[in-house]
Amino acid sequence: xxxxxxxxxxxxxxxxxxxxxxxxxxxxxxxxxxxxxxxxxxxxxxxxxxxxxxxxxxxxxxxxxxxxxxxxxxxxxxxxxxxxxxxxxxxxxxxxxxxxxxxxxxxxxxxxxxxxxxxxxxxxx
Numbered sequence: 835x836x837x838x839x840x841x842x843x844x845x846x847x848x849x850x851x852x853x854x855x856x857x858x859x860x861x862x863x864x865x866x867x868x869x870x871x872x873x874x875x876x877x878x879x880x881x882x883x884x885x886x887x888x889x890x891x892x893x894x895x896x897x898x899x900x901x902x903x904x905x906x907x908x909x910x911x912x913x914x915x916x917x918x919x920x921x922x923x924x925x926x927x928x929x930x931x932x933x934x935x936x937x938x939x940x941x942x943x944x945x946x947x948x949x950x951x952x953x954x955x956x957x958x959x
Contacts, residue, residue, distance in 0.1 A: 855907065880892040
């Protein structure tokens, strides 16, 4: 696990929590999402608690949309901690995203190069 993710893990889940992070293809993400959530499309992040002190986060970088991988890791860790989608979870996401990546919720705050790169790649309709 990347050193920065290790610090985030310790902050959110604790030092004794054992976490693995895997990156998968959209095909594999769709398969897992369909099997475990009954949703037939790729998910950008899936969280699997394995025990009280261990879990796994499965990321699909190709399905991440406008979110950074750092944000998705934070999102997955909060799910492992027991958070559900809510305004409270969004506040927690913002707090950790700003703390570790100095960005707003969508990861667009200080990283202006990312926005230009996306806009440059779009075709006009």
